[in-house]
Amino acid sequence: MIINHPLLGPRDSQEFVYLGDASLIDRPNAMAETALDDFHDYLYLRDNPAGSHKELWFHEQGDRSWLVVTRDVTTHEITDVELASDYAKRRGRDR
Amino acid sequence: MRYSAFRLFLEGLQGQSGWKPVWRDAAPQASYDYVIVGGGGHGLATAHYLAKVYKKARIAVLEKGWIGGGNVGRNTTIIRSNYLLDGNEPLYEFSLKLWEGLEQDLNYNAMVSQRGILNLCHSDVQRDAYRRRGNAMILNGADAELLDQDQVREMAPFLDFENARFPIKGGLLQRRGGTVRHDAVAWGYARSADSHGVDIIQNCEVTGFRIENGAIRGLETGRGYIGTKKIGVAVAGSSSRVMAMAGLRLPIESHVLQAFVSEGLKPLIPGVITFGAGHFYISQSDKGGLVFGGDIDGYNSYAQRGNLPVVVDVLEGGMALMPMIGRARLLRMWGGIMDMSMDGSPVIDRTPIDGLYFNGGWCYGGFKATPASGYAFAHLLATDMPHETATQLRLDRFRTGALIDEKGAGAQPNLH
DSSP, X not given: OEEEETTTEEEEGGGOEEEEEGGGGSOOOTTXXXXXHHHHHHHHOBOOOSSEXXXXXXXXXXXXXXXXXXXXXXXXXXXXXXXXXXXXXXTTOOO | OOOOHHHHHHHHHTTTOOOOOSSOOOOOOSBOSEEEEOOSHHHHHHHHHHHHTSOOOSEEEEOSSOTTOSGXXXXXXXXXXXXXXXXXXXXXXXXXXXXXXXXXXXXXXXXXXOOXXXXXXXXXXXXXXXXXXXXXXXXXXXXXXXXXXXXXXXXXXXXOTTOSSSOOOEEEEETTOEXXXXXHHHHHHXXXXXXXXXXXXXXXXXXXXXXXTTEEEEEEETTEEEEOSOEEEOOTTSHHHHHHTTTOOBSEEEEEEEEEEEEEOSSOOOSEEEETTTTEEEXXXXXXXXXXXXXXXXXXXXXXXXXXXXXXXXXXXXXXXXXXXXXXXXXXXXXXXXXXXSSSOOEEEEOSSBTEEEEXXXXXGTTTTHHHHHHHHHHHHHHSSOOTTOTTOOTTHHHHTOOOOSSOOOSXXXXX
């Protein structure tokens, strides 16, 4: 697979380390009443869809940036790549 | 029809004209007492034990495709019970014991071959870990032997003992491990289940569950509605997709694992051999092909095919272990989809929905577990209690913290 890095252009996926579902960006609030359940769901449960999947890749052998890659897991076709920091800010995080 | 040498002789005299299809092509009835979703090894084994051991009737197995067309036909056919932890080892050892009596139980030649599995160690530390693992196996009633370098050399002189980076120091041998003809497992269980009255319904995809007041009432399928109060789902690889129809999210990611077969060669490799310094394992099929594999690709996939970097990694592992395989040509390769669970261990348990039971999360371990998985799942369906070998394989262990993490890798499915 070739990942089209937003800053560096097309890179071989071998340069990256895979973490998993991009929902890991949405870390729950540890102070919430429901924190125990929230963290159980956050850490262990996954949607695991058969289709379009937003996921976190780390460019370890490159510029060490985190990317959010949108990929169809039934064909391995990558449809979108963006910096995880941009994605996180759009979801209301400060970094 | 019972199979026997006499039967074979008789059919020989009659021009082989008396053989019949080994299971009926059943059409779905309006309702059943038990519906098993998934006509793979685990689902068929569940139906077999539910009917034969637990004496239940009105059972259906629903299969989206055809029997033997899923993961039971896409594995590397290895059986073993060399696990470390108490949550796992009793189930796998129970499974190995069931394998040993499988052909008699099913009256079907599944070609169970206990040719042994040898895990190689390449350092003193690894030998210590294997000694511990072997002792844990023995404590759970399995067999294990720690071999030194000379004993390994005697078994497999072709290995690269003097590899500069990963010299072979010895190995952990389980003589009762080995290989089984995978398709025959599916066919044997299907035939036996059918002969005990189970309806095996192929080309019947489940499209939804009917749930009222938190309890199962039936399921929608491509061939109409089927009423039932007990559903067992055994669809590893697609667990998340099926259970999502019941509104459940699982501690599972789907990943692709590749496997490879070489051209047919003369008998070469005794038993199953695994490389301890990378991820590579190899055996030889009865047709002579070298059957081998390694790591999962490491990213979510439902594609049933992997990518080249893992192919290279697996073949490098093979070359480091036994350079002679560089002369063999690769015949074919394929990918199978695994339920990779969050702690690397399976689940056989009830779900929060009354009457809905789940069997999945098998990671790489599905094929070897087929008989015990079916037995334990049948026990759960019939009695509502976990089987004694599966008491720790709970769906809520991620909430309670009672994880069964053989590798200690944490909630990172691609590292298990």
